[in-house]
Amino acid sequence: MSNHDQDPADFAAGFMDDYFAESDEHLTVVRRILVDVQPGPGGGLSPATLEELFRSFHSLKGLAGMVELKDAELLAHHMESYLRLLRGRGAVVTKAGLNALVKGTQLLEQVIAARRAGTASPSIAASVSDLERYSDPAANLQDAAGSETPATGRRRWRVTFAPSPELAGRGVNIDHIRTELKAIGSIVHAAPKIESDGSIRFEFLLEDVTDEAALGSLANDGLTLESLAAAAPAITGPARETPEDARGPLLTSSNFVRVDLGRLDELMRMIGDLVISRARLAESLTPLERRVPAIEWRPVQENSLAMERQLRDLREGVMRVRLVPVGEILGRMPFVVRDLERETGKTIDLQLSGQDTEIDKFLVERMLDPLVHLVRNAVSHGLEPADERVAAGKPPSGQLRVGAASVGDAVTLEVEDDGRGVDAAAVARRARAAGIPVPDGPLEPAALLDILCTPGFSTRDAADRAAGRGVGMDVVQRAVRELGGTLSLDTEPGQGTRFVIEVPLTLAITDAVIATVGGQTFAVPQSSIREVMEFSPAAVRALENHEIVPYRGRVLPLLRLAALFGLQPRPSRTLHAFLVGTGPAAVAIAVDRIQTQREVVVRPMADPLVKVEGVTGATDLGDGRVVLILDLLRVADRAGEFAAAGGTSSPAPIRRAR
Amino acid sequence: MKRIVIVDDSPTIRRMVRASLADIGADIFSEAGSGLEAIEQLTLGPVALMVLDLNMPDMHGIDVLKFVRRHPASRALPVLVLTTRGDEESRDLAMAAGATLYLTKPFQPHALADHARRLLSVQTGEERTVVEP
Numbered sequence: 001m002s003n004h005d006q007d008p009a010d011f012a013a014g015f016m017d018d019y020f021a022e023s024d025e026h027l028t029v030v031r032r033i034l035v036d037v038q039p040g041p042g043g044g045l046s047p048a049t050l051e052e053l054f055r056s057f058h059s060l061k062g063l064a065g066m067v068e069l070k071d072a073e074l075l076a077h078h079m080e081s082y083l084r085l086l087r088g089r090g091a092v093v094t095k096a097g098l099n100a101l102v103k104g105t106q107l108l109e110q111v112i113a114a115r116r117a118g119t120a121s122p123s124i125a126a127s128v129s130d131l132e133r134y135s136d137p138a139a140n141l142q143d144a145a146g147s148e149t150p151a152t153g154r155r156r157w158r159v160t161f162a163p164s165p166e167l168a169g170r171g172v173n174i175d176h177i178r179t180e181l182k183a184i185g186s187i188v189h190a191a192p193k194i195e196s197d198g199s200i201r202f203e204f205l206l207e208d209v210t211d212e213a214a215l216g217s218l219a220n221d222g223l224t225l226e227s228l229a230a231a232a233p234a235i236t237g238p239a240r241e242t243p244e245d246a247r248g249p250l251l252t253s254s255n256f257v258r259v260d261l262g263r264l265d266e267l268m269r270m271i272g273d274l275v276i277s278r279a280r281l282a283e284s285l286t287p288l289e290r291r292v293p294a295i296e297w298r299p300v301q302e303n304s305l306a307m308e309r310q311l312r313d314l315r316e317g318v319m320r321v322r323l324v325p326v327g328e329i330l331g332r333m334p335f336v337v338r339d340l341e342r343e344t345g346k347t348i349d350l351q352l353s354g355q356d357t358e359i360d361k362f363l364v365e366r367m368l369d370p371l372v373h374l375v376r377n378a379v380s381h382g383l384e385p386a387d388e389r390v391a392a393g394k395p396p397s398g399q400l401r402v403g404a405a406s407v408g409d410a411v412t413l414e415v416e417d418d419g420r421g422v423d424a425a426a427v428a429r430r431a432r433a434a435g436i437p438v439p440d441g442p443l444e445p446a447a448l449l450d451i452l453c454t455p456g457f458s459t460r461d462a463a464d465r466a467a468g469r470g471v472g473m474d475v476v477q478r479a480v481r482e483l484g485g486t487l488s489l490d491t492e493p494g495q496g497t498r499f500v501i502e503v504p505l506t507l508a509i510t511d512a513v514i515a516t517v518g519g520q521t522f523a524v525p526q527s528s529i530r531e532v533m534e535f536s537p538a539a540v541r542a543l544e545n546h547e548i549v550p551y552r553g554r555v556l557p558l559l560r561l562a563a564l565f566g567l568q569p570r571p572s573r574t575l576h577a578f579l580v581g582t583g584p585a586a587v588a589i590a591v592d593r594i595q596t597q598r599e600v601v602v603r604p605m606a607d608p609l610v611k612v613e614g615v616t617g618a619t620d621l622g623d624g625r626v627v628l629i630l631d632l633l634r635v636a637d638r639a640g641e642f643a644a645a646g647g648t649s650s651p652a653p654i655r656r657a658r
Numbered sequence: 659m660k661r662i663v664i665v666d667d668s669p670t671i672r673r674m675v676r677a678s679l680a681d682i683g684a685d686i687f688s689e690a691g692s693g694l695e696a697i698e699q700l701t702l703g704p705v706a707l708m709v710l711d712l713n714m715p716d717m718h719g720i721d722v723l724k725f726v727r728r729h730p731a732s733r734a735l736p737v738l739v740l741t742t743r744g745d746e747e748s749r750d751l752a753m754a755a756g757a758t759l760y761l762t763k764p765f766q767p768h769a770l771a772d773h774a775r776r777l778l779s780v781q782t783g784e785e786r787t788v789v790e791p
Contacts, residue, residue, distance in 0.1 A: 011674075011677075011678075011767050014677070015670055015673060015674055015677075018669065018670040018673060019670055021670075022668060022669065022670045055713060055715065058713050058742060059667070059668055059713075061742055062668065062671065062742035062763050062764075063668060063670055063671070065742065065743065065763055065764035066670070066671065066674060066763060066764045066765075068764070163698045163701045163702070164701060164702075165701070165702045165703060168698075168702050173695070173698055174694045174695050174697075174698040175691070175692070175694075175695055178694070178716075190694060190716060190717075191717070192694060192697040192717075192725055194725075194728060194729050198729070198730050198731065199701070200697060200698075200700060200701050200729065202694060202697075202698075
């Protein structure tokens with residue numbers, strides 16, 4: 001038998017991805033619960049949540065044991081023991097106990113992360129001895145009145161389900177029924193029973209039914225319904241003399257299927273190929289249009305368009321599968337803030353918003369570090385100590401808002417505080433001292449942000465320990481840019497600071513405008529283009545070394561892509577340009593011709609040798625031609641840098657990548 | 659046809675159990691992620707062996723076990739309780755409720771396979787064992 005020869009470590013190795021994914025799920029549950037718990041009597045640990053917490057740690061322990069991650073197993077075991085004690089006595093969590101749980105959870109997360117990354121695991125000794133202390137029944141605990149209020153006087157339904165292979169074949173199984181019932185009411189009890197003929201039935205007690213019509217329609221699924229007027233005592237299921245482990249029914253089964261991201265990527269790649277094939281088909285159909293009678297042409301055309309629409313739906317559908325609520329990372333912020341409160345002695349009111357905003361799974365994981373860093377920055381640099389705040393007429397607790405929102409094809413993540421704002425003069429001073437170029441005159445927020453994000457501009461005061469932790473603003477900006485996003489800053493001295501991260505909802509496929517310059521074709525993501533402009537070459541004026549064009553009562557700097565890329569522009573009677581950027585950063589970027597607008601599949605450029613600033617990737621237009629996808633904002637930035645450094649409007653050409 | 663029902667709320671553990679038992683001569687594996695699903699499995703066809711976790715969200719494994727023993731069709735079904743170390747009190751309860759074999763997680767794949775193979779071949783429900791790590 002092959003199993004006999006297998007080393008346990010080898011056996012576990014095959015399940016590590018499952019282990020990490022499932023542990024993540026349990027940790028997410030734990031975090032969600034712990035964040036809401038207030039220490040002391042009346043604090044938020046109801047028997048049901050305590051049970052959920054207990055079970056999560058129990059599962060974490062079991063899983064860690066199977067993959068031989070001893071530290072995680074031990075840690076989870078101690079958390080479980082502590083919770084067992086709380087559970088056994090209906091006890092109240094003390095502040096110290098809650099801290100031990102929070103700390104233990106963070107440590108557990110780190111231990112698992114270290115295993116995942118193959119790095120050294122942090123020591124768990126201190127946390128374990130903490131937990132052991134709180135698990136001493138004599139310490140810290142006091143009895144609390146049971147908070148389980150029996151639900152009475154509400155209308156209840158008894159729903160009986162008779163399972164069968166035939167129903168199961170149709171997908172109607174206990175799990176399905178439970179999900180359906182949960183959608184229309186709350187299940188207060190569920191138990192199997194044996195009928196006199198030996199068949200098995202499941203009985204559910206359903207309360208708070210919101211949609212009785214939906215309930216009625218369930219009869220098709222082998223369900224029988226019975227209305228129970230006022231709530232009678234719950235049906236007794238199988239004897240409940242089992243010990244502590246057998247609590248009341250907790251119906252928390254989830255409806256989620258876990259899918260390897262790699263498989264979704266593969267699916268997305270196939271859809272990408274399909275998009276390209278359809279474009280090819282459309283292209284090869286075009287010359288036929290003139291040769292085929294209109295009456296025969298129309299159905300071809302209609303089918304082709306229908307297919308395009310269906311492909312778009314398919315693409316959106318798959319993309320939606322990849323979306324996860326951003327609450328997954330926002331939910332960690334209270335932990336971060338709680339830590340920071342301890343470290344800095346400041347008190348903070350944290351408001352979270354937009355937890356339901358959905359974002360690509362790939363992005364959500366990569367947004368955590370930048371977000372945590374911005375929150376740390378806000379607390380250690382932005383928010384003032386209480387006395388300073390009171391003197392300034394502000395509430396003593398710092399107000400911190402972390403929110404997410406979706407805006408079209410993009411998602412914004414905001415971190416806003418009502419602190420002292422960024423002191424532009426101080427930043428300028430420090431930048432000059434560090435040898436970082438600083439533009440003259442008052443610093444615009446964008447320029448200020450540029451300085452803050454310059455590598456090497458780090459604040460080294462001891463007080464900044466909290467903000468440090470190895471990640472600087474430059475890392476935040478790089479992370480955001482790598483994902484095709486932007487970072488912006490808004491700050492008002494004395495009033496507060498707001499950082500906004502904007503990232504595309506998903507990667508991979510984007511709507512783009514195709515343009516040519518000097519015989520070369522480029523694609524520009526439509527999301528970065530605010531407007532497409534057309535004007536006569538005569539409208540262009542020279543201002544010192546720059547070219548400007550009039551635009552709605554003001555002027556815009558004009559940047560010629562041909563000059564920037566070292567290409568020979570085609571002379572033409574009208575100039576076409578893209579308007580990108582906002583406010584003072586707005587700029588018109590001239591191209592020779594704007595061809596069309598279409599979906600393109602973004603192929604990232606992974607090879608560092610062909611990585612060029614301003615070029616985000618490449619795409620296949622369907623005719624076999626590979627064209628570059630330009631990040632015009634970055635291109636404009638780069639041109640701006642040259643201008644600021646005293647260059648001309650025609651900076652050194654960016655070398656064309658093949 | 660020999661069907662093994664694996665009951666555990668952790669999909670990872672279910673996969674591990676399944677992988678461990680791949681070679682013991684079962685024809686079908688069915689998985690159940692909760693106690694109620696485990697009982698539903700009894701209605702969907704004959705079962706040769708049940709591998710049962712104790713700590714589950716909707717119905718405790720001990721209750722599942724009691725139900726299995728109450729039902730005439732599964733009274734003699736070999737049930738291998740496989741639960742995480744630390745449920746010490748549960749061990750006696752599990753045995754009292756009619757567990758055929760009590761094993762703890764973390765388990766050794768080959769040890770689990772050996773026990774399961776034996777239970778599959780005996781199929782009487784007479785033999786009762788507790789295996790301590």
